[in-house]
Amino acid sequence: MHFLGYTLISTGLVFFLGTTIGLLRFPDFYTRMHAAGKGDTLSTVMILIGCICLVPMSLLLAIKILLIINFIFIGSPTATHAMMDAGNKAGATPWRKDSK
Amino acid sequence: MNTFITTAGVALIGLMLLVLIRAIKGPTVIDRLVAINVIGTKSIVLLLFAGILFGQLEMFVDIALGYGLLNYIVSIAASRYYQHRKSLEPEHSHGGSPVS
Amino acid sequence: MSTLPIWQFDVLLLILVVLFAVVALSIRNLMGAAVVFGAYSFMMCLIWAGMGAVDVAFTEAAVGAGVSTVFVVSTLYNTGATVQPRTGGLAFKLFIGVVVTIAGAFLLSALPDFPEWGASDSPVNAKVAPYYILNTIADSHVPNVVTSVLADYRGFDTLLETTVVFIACIAIYSILRIDKAKLEVGEPAAAPVPRYDPGDSLIVRQASRFMVPFMQLFALYVIAHGHYSPGGGFQGGVILGASLILLAISFDLKSLLRQWSEKTLMLLVAAGVFLYAAVGLACMFMGGNYLDYGFLDSILPGEKDMARSHGILLVEIGVGITVMFSMIAIHINLASNGRFDRGL
C-alpha cells in the first residue's frame, strides 16, 4: 500500500513535469491548452489517490478526498473547454506548421 | 514518509515556478489564465500536503474541498468575458508600451 | 523558524507570492493583472495554511477563488481592460518613489517593536490566548477556539464586521444602481450587449448543474460545523454566494433574478445582520449582557454551556445570510452595471 502511494505520487509529479514542459514549449495557445487540460487533471488525481494510499486515515476522510477528485474530474475539463472557447472566439492566432 | 511528502511538495512548488514563467511571458491574457488555472489546481494538492505534515488532515481536507469546488469559477468568468467581448490583443508585460 | 514542519514550503511560497505581486503590477492589461492577482491569493492561502491558521486560509480560499476575481472581471466587463498611458513625467514618478520609500521606512521602523513571531512571552500569548484556549471547552463546548473567540468572546467585533459587509453592499448598491425610468430620459442607451447564445455554453451549464448543489451543500456544512472544523458563517456565506454567482455566469443573470428578486435580496442582506443583533438583544431581555448567549439557556435546549454553543450557531447563520446575499447583490450590480437586467 505504501509502495503504491509512493509510486502514484511520484508518477503524478512526473506527469506534472510533462504538463509544465508542454505548457512552456508548445507553440500556440491551443496546443498549450492540450498540455494543461490533460496533464493537470491526471497529475492532481494521481497525487490525491497516492495520498489516500500513503497516509493512514479514516474511511470518511478517504471518501472526502475521492469527492475532491470527482469535482476535479468535472471542473477541470469544463474550465479547459471554456478557456479554449474563449480563446477561439477572441481570435487567438493558431500556429501553423509552415509559419516558421 | 514526511520527508517524502516535503520533497514532493518542494518539487511541486518548483514546478509551479516554471508554470509561472508562462504566466509572465503571456503573450495573451488567455495564456496567463491557463497557467493560473494549473497553479490553482496544484494548490489543492499542496493544501493536502500541508495537512499531512501538520498531522491534521481532516481540517485541511475541508479547505481543499472548497478549493476543488470553487477553483474553476475564475476560469469560467474570465472566459465568459472573452466570449462576450471579442478583443484579445497581445499585450507587452514588462512596462513596455501600454496597449491603447 | 526551522522548528516548523514545513518551513521549506513557506520560504518557497514567499518567493512565489512576491513574484506574483510583481507580475500582477507590471502587466499592462487589467484582465491579465486580475488573473495573476487571483493566483497571488492562492499563494496567500497556502501561506496561511503553512502557518497553521486554517480559518484564515479557508477565508482566503473562499474569497480568492470564489468571488474576488469574479468581481474584478465583471467590473472590467463594464469598463474595459485597457490602461491609458500615464501622462506624468519623471518628476512625478520620482515624487511617488520618495513618498513610498518614506512611508515604507516608517512601517519598517516599527517592526522591531513587535514581539517575535510566536514568542511565548508576548502580551497576547501571555494572558489572552491561554484564557481562550483553556476555557473555551468548559464555557461553550466548542473545540475550534477560533470560532468561539470570533462569535462568542469577541462577538461585538464580528457583529460590526458583518455590518461592514452590509454597509459595503449598500454603498455599492447606492452608487451603481440605475433606475430604469431615469435612464430613458438622461443617459444614452447602453452599448448593445452581444445577444446571449444558449448554444455556446452547453458544457459549462451541464457542469454547473452538478457542481452548484454540492457547493451549496458544502457551504451549509461549513456553516453548521464551524464549531468543529475550520470555517463558519463568513466562509460558508461566501461559498453560497459563489455558487449562485456561478449559476448567473453559466446560465444568465435573468434566471438568477427570477429566483431571487431584487427586493428579496436586499431584505435578506438586512435580515442577516438583524438576526445577529436580535440574538444579542434577546440575551439582554433574558437578563444578561449584550451577546452573552449563556442567558439564552431557558429558550435554547441544554445547559448554559450548550446554550452558548447554540447561540454561536445562530449568529453564524446570521453572518452567513448577510454575506451570501451581499455577494450576490454586489455581483449583480457590478456585472450588469447597475441595470439588473443582463451582464457577464
Add this chain to the structure above:
Amino acid sequence: MKYLYSFVVLFMPWLVLSGKFDSLHVGMGVLCSSLVAYWCANLLFQEKAATLGGRLRQLAGFVGYMGWLLGQVILANLHVFRVALSPRMNELLSPQMVEFDSTLEKELSKFILANSITLTPGTVTVRVEGSRFLVHALTDSVACGLPGAMEKRIAKIFERTR
C-alpha cells in the same frame, strides 16, 4: 419525486462531510439537504421520463465508463509527454480544427462526450453548438479517428431513458 431523489443524493454526501452522527448534526443535515434539494432539484434532475431502475442502470454504466476513461486519460498524458519532450516537436505537431456532427441527443450525453474528448489523447473540445462539435486536434492521426468508439459507448449508457 425529484425532490425526494435530490434529497437522497444530497444527504449521503452530507453524512460523509459531517462525520458526526448525533441527533443535532443529523437533524441539521436533514434540514440543509432538504433546503438544497428544494433549491436545486430542477438542476440535478432534468429528465422527467426516467425511472428509478433506468437511473440506477445509468449510474452503473457510468462507473464502468469512468474506468475506461481513466485508462484513456493516462494514454492522453503519455501522448502529451511524448510530444512535449520530443526534440522534433514541430514535426510531430499538426494542430487543426475538426468539426463533426454527433448523433447524441441529450444534453447530458453531449456534455459527457465533450469532456471525454477533452480528456482523451490529442483532442480538446472547443465548442458544442446544437449537435455540432468543434474539436481541436493535435495531430493528423487523432483528427481522423473522431468521434471514435466513445460516442457509441455513451449512447449505449445514456441515451436510453428506461
